[in-house]
Amino acid sequence: QTVVTQEPSLTVSPGGTVTLTCASNTGAVTSANAPNWFQQKPGQAPRPLIYNTNNRHSWTPARFSGSLLGGKGALTLSPVQPEDEAEYYCQLYYGVPQPSWVFGGGTKVTVL
Amino acid sequence: EVQVLESGGGLVQPGGTLRLSCAASGFTVGSSHMSWVRQAPGKGLEWVSLIYSFGSAYYEDSVKGRFTISRDISKNTVFLQMNSLRSEDTALYFCARADTGFDYWGQGTLVTVSS
Numbered sequence: 001q002t003v004v005t006q007e008p009s010l011t012v013s014p015g016g017t018v019t020l021t022c023a024s025n026t027g028a029v030t031s032a033n034a035p036n037w038f039q040q041k042p043g044q045a046p047r048p049l050i051y052n053t054n055n056r057h058s059w060t061p062a063r064f065s066g067s068l069l070g071g072k073g074a075l076t077l078s079p080v081q082p083e084d085e086a087e088y089y090c091q092l093y094y095g096v097p098q099p100s101w102v103f104g105g106g107t108k109v110t111v112l
Numbered sequence: 113e114v115q116v117l118e119s120g121g122g123l124v125q126p127g128g129t130l131r132l133s134c135a136a137s138g139f140t141v142g143s144s145h146m147s148w149v150r151q152a153p154g155k156g157l158e159w160v161s162l163i164y165s166f167g168s169a170y171y172e173d174s175v176k177g178r179f180t181i182s183r184d185i186s187k188n189t190v191f192l193q194m195n196s197l198r199s200e201d202t203a204l205y206f207c208a209r210a211d212t213g214f215d216y217w218g219q220g221t222l223v224t225v226s227s
Contacts, residue, residue: 001173036213038157045206045220046149046157051213089157091214099170101147101159101214 002026004092006104011112017078020107021069022090028071033092035073037066040087040106049088050075077109085111114138114216116207121221124197132192132221134207142185145210148192150203151220158203161192162210174200197225 003025012018022035029035037050048057050066053073063081067074073090090104120132134146147162161181163169169181180193190207204220 034213038214040157045217048213048215048217051215055213057213057215091157091159099162100172101162103149103157103159106156 002094002100002102004090004102004104006088006090006107008105009108009110011110012077012080014082014111015079017076018080018109019069020075020077020088020090020109022073022075022092022104023071024092026094029068029073029092031068033073033094035066035068036091037064037073037075038089038091039084040089046089080109080111082111085109114209116209116216116218118205118207118218118221121205121223123224123226125227126197126199126225128197128225130194130197130223132194132205132207132223134190134192134218136188136190136209139209140185141183141188141190146181146183146190147208147210147214148181148190149206149208149214149217150201150223151206152200152203155203160205163190194223197223199225201225 005023034052038046040046054066065076087106089106094100115137117135148160161171163181178196183190202225206220207218208214209216
């Protein structure tokens with residue numbers, strides 16, 4: 001069974017920098033996994049932030065950036081704003097044995 | 113404006129069936145990849161199913177053989193037929209366009225499986 005792992009929670013100060021990671025139990029995350037990142041606030045639908053590792057959607061603020069870091073997918077927020085407090089989910093694509101998309105368990109980011 | 117709107121959720125008994133609909137506007141479902149994602153109460157996101165623009169469909173293991181994704185291009189709508197429902201299928205079901213990183217989502221429709 002494929003498992004995608006994220007940090008359960010992170011705390012950051014306003015104006016600071018925080019990096020969330022996304023690991024796969026099948027091995028290193030690569031561009032072939034096409035990591036996507038989503039932000040979700042309570043009672044709302046997920047909001048897409050980053051697609052295919054490092055591409056921002058037209059509505060995504062420049063302070064959000066995606067990358068591959070040490071064999072994991074990564075989402076960096078800098079500088080963090082109070083409104084960035086939310087749950088963040090990564091999603092990875094797996095092509096074998098058949099196409100599937102697996103979400104991580106989510107990272108709760110608290111801005112204090 | 114690109115939008116998707118889910119409907120069809122409700123309360124159903126274990127073993128029952130339900131069909132969810134996802135009405136699209138601002139784009140054509142026949143030219144896009146479309147997906148269903150669910151979120152159990154207080155839990156994270158779980159991918160359920162995806163249909164490619166060319167028609168191939170794929171499912172998460174726990175719903176294979178029970179759920180079927182389909183589309184009606186004339187109605188610009190995607191469906192999720194859910195059979196043999198279990199209590200663990202209780203969730204908010206989101207429809208999403210999956211062209212560019214699952215870029216547009218609806219607000220979801222709630223499915224509750226309980227006796």
